[in-house]
Amino acid sequence: MRLEDINTQSTYAFLWSLIKTEHKAFTLGLITAILACGAEVAVYFIVFFSAQAVLDKDSQELFWLAGVIGLLIISRLALMSGAYWLCHLAAYRIVQRVRELSVRQLARAPLAELTKWHRSDLEKRVLRDSNRLTLLLAHYGVETLSLLLQPILFIALIGWLDWRLALVALAPLPIALWLQVHIMKAFPERQVLYNQSVARIDKAVFDFVQGASVLKQFLKDQDSLQQLDTAIHTHHALLQTYTRQLIQGWTSFTTVSRCSVFFVVPFGGWLWSGQQISDMAFGLTVILSLALMKPWLLATQMFGKTMEALDALNQLLPLLNIVEEVSEMHPSPTQFTLCADHLTLGLADRVLINDLSLELKLGMRLAVIGESGCGKSTFAQSLMGMIALKSGAWRLDNVSLQTCSAQQRAQWIAMAAQQTFLFRGSLRDNLLLDRINSTSQEFVDRVLQVCELTSVIEQMPQGLDTDVGEASRLLSGGETQRLGLARALLRNTPILILDEVTAHLDTVTELRLLDNLSQAFPNQTQIIISHRANVRDYCHATLELPSTTFQQHFYLEQVEV
């Protein structure tokens, strides 16, 4: 299943195209379910025939019928389970593919687009909400069909016994239909209000749980709990009102859905009294009409579940519809001269860097310094394509980086970020990423040495093969940051960005590290971001970003090499 095969125009189209991918399993499942319904009705038939046998005192016949019923019971359950199983297989496959599509889509979406989403929100949409789809497809497909079919078969059976009884049994149907329409009208709206209230409480609970540690320390936990308690009371009052409003409709509905039998008994009694039907026909009608209208009740639940599942799909659509970045393949640059061309950067409405132009030849080092919050990281992120530029362009040998694919950009530029992300696996996995087999041990050793990590790694129980979970307990903040630096250096790209990589280090180690860097990689263009001014001593150029108020413009100092 590829995204291209899926219709993401609207929620309904989406659901339908998903179902179509598994149409074989669903069709087969539904046929099996129909057969199962047939087997169930047959059980009632056999019991009816047994009455004759009892009347004839034919015990052989009864033993024989007992055997048939046993077979029918087995085949009914087998068929029903088979139908459920087929639908479950299909439903689980569909949901898994929807999830897979979503996470693949995340990998393809442009970074600037991704940062708009909150992680827990994405997790909820991809993993949790999609469970509702499983419920709908796995359970309710079979159930709806058997529920629609069963009453029809039951009515047919009653009609076969006596057509007038069938009519009486069906008498509540118009009322049920009317109620269905009537209740359904108020239902979705109330459901929305109910869901909103639940969501509010969920969020309040979420905030309390998340803030519990701070609240406790500031002695505000009791007050907060009190507030939450009040909020929950309000929520409860609301629930009470909704329940009161809905209960009348709901109980009318449940009562009507099971009222056939109350009409069938007196009327059947009258027919029986006039000897128009036998004891057994009367009895069978009573038992069949008991369960006759139950499906209507489940149909209501079905409606709610469908709404929930559609809502879940609706949550995923914007994710699947993120436009993929347009990328051209550019010939590899030869000079690797990096240019900022009238670059303006900012976050939201705030302009942080206005109209910056600079040129860095291969092997030059640029120091970017400035106070906390003045836009140093924004500068780095713009070069990595993580945020959109307000105007201007980054160019590499006159090729605009904005038009490059992520793959190409990654070949030319690497960045060691402020925070080093370590994933599950060994230190080696984390350092070499996809180049485990294509990087020489000499190079790894050299980079570790440059980053002053050699002794740190040696102290690890299994060296580079130590598991990250274990290693991160033994690593300090500064060492973790240097792992990030090593990872970026190992890419051996012409351009390297260091975003506050030395923040956690004492000044001596910091200076030694910068010294190592310039000596080990003299031909690499390095952009070194720091809040400490002393890094400029190691660079050919310095970009001093303005503090948020005093200086209105950046200051660029270039030293000729």
Added chain:
Amino acid sequence: MSYIYKLIRNNQSVNRIVLLGWVLRVMEELVDLVPVVMFIWMVNQGDVFSLLQITALSGLSIFALLLKFAFAQGGYFNFVGAYQSTNQLRVTLLDRLRRLPLNLLLGKRSGQWQHLFTTQFKQFEEVFSHLLADIIAQLMLFIALITILVYLQPMLALATLLPLPIAWLCYRLLSQFFTPKITADHHEQALASSQLFEYLQGLTMLKSYAVTDLLLEPLVMRLQILRRSGLTLEKSGGIASQVPNLISQFGLVGFLVMSGWLISNDVLAIQTWVFTALIALYLMQVQHTLSMLLPESKVLLSSAKALYDIQTLPNQTIEGKGVSYGRFVLDHASFNHGLETDTLHGLSASINEGQFCAIIGPSGSGKSTLLNLLAGFQAPSSGSITLGGIDIADIGTKNLYQSLLHVGQHVQLFSGTIRENLLIADSLSTDNALISVLEDVGLHQWFTNLPLGLDQQIGENGMYLSGGEKQRLSIARALLRRADILLLDEPTSALDSETQKTVLQSLHKVYQNKTIIMVAHRLDTIVQADQIILMEYGRIVAKGSHQALLKKSRLYRDMWQYTPE
């Protein structure tokens, strides 16, 4: 089931409402027996009924229907009572949560709590408000039908019910295979969720290196495993419900065989047979419904257990004894929580009231753990830590945090405005006071540029702020708080040296003559300390003033040597 009882038993008034709801629900279900009994009565009479009698019977039948409608209104009590119980339970459990030692609330744990209080709680609510009443009603109907059956024809009843014990045994047996699958699936879901989080967290890095496949492919594998574990759960749930269902449905076979045997002995009237056949068929319907409900309840009940388990966690005293000021005394305090960096070995030291004490040492030497113990986040596994002569655990968190404040490495902020985040420290502060502390931490310029000023939203845990801004905001909060004891864990690691100096100066000014205990990695910030505790490998290797340590500790001399002016 016992977990549900344990969870809600302390709630008398609510229990009565729920109970009323359940009773009415059972009555509603039992009204269905009226037409059945009516049928039996009519056929048993064997008379020809007059039109008048039929009309009377119709009236009775309609009356029963109205009664059913009236009983159905009890659903209101059932729902409202259940919601009220679960809502109260939620508050009770959240109250329990706030009594947990702080180390259980921080970090990765907080995600687990959120899952418990949202998803799992919702499941519990579902059982309580919907499923439980259905199960009870069906069980009662089941018992009523059996009673009627036994009354009508004991032998046929015996034959019909014969497979039941076997079905029940079978259900118990299969449940043993089913229950672990629930746990396994929960586990798989948690794994998939954490792997998805890891992927989302690393996506920026992975994309910038163009190596998304590195985590994407394992994640896709994980999703496949999740599908399989879900299907395994469904399969074993289906087997656990349908095999016993199948066995119990064989009661019908037993019924016919017994009928055959009885008529061959000529002891069965046709009318009795019709009645029993009717009841037996009804019984099969009820058994089928129950077989669907029971395994479903099992899944949801596992949530009840998870909720109940909160009560087994350690409980911190809130209202303790004594007041928390005076001297910290550590007497052979050790701590071992299985993690290497968490281990502390027999620490003994004392920190006087009003002292500025610094804790330093190489990373992984246990500085933060020591600070956490002093802050009462967790208790030492042996030895003791006292404050003013009273064990920290006995002081009670309310008293302790009245005078003690811990500012950690991981800044914790609310999703709310700057004002809300500051006011938590002192709800009576004026705007001027708030602006003045922002000035003290060098955030004044930054603040004046904000379009909404103090009402600026900072996002979930300060998402819209830089690391340095977050740190300074949490220090500003500490300045407002003016606690008697201030514990700082590398409070300025994200700040440049100029800002750092300003911030520390403000801190020392506000906390003059108050106890300050600070974990630091830059020695120039702690030269003035009254006492420096030097740690290595979870032990205190030296303590004393800067001058004293320069004389007696080689490690300290080395560290000092690398400190710039």
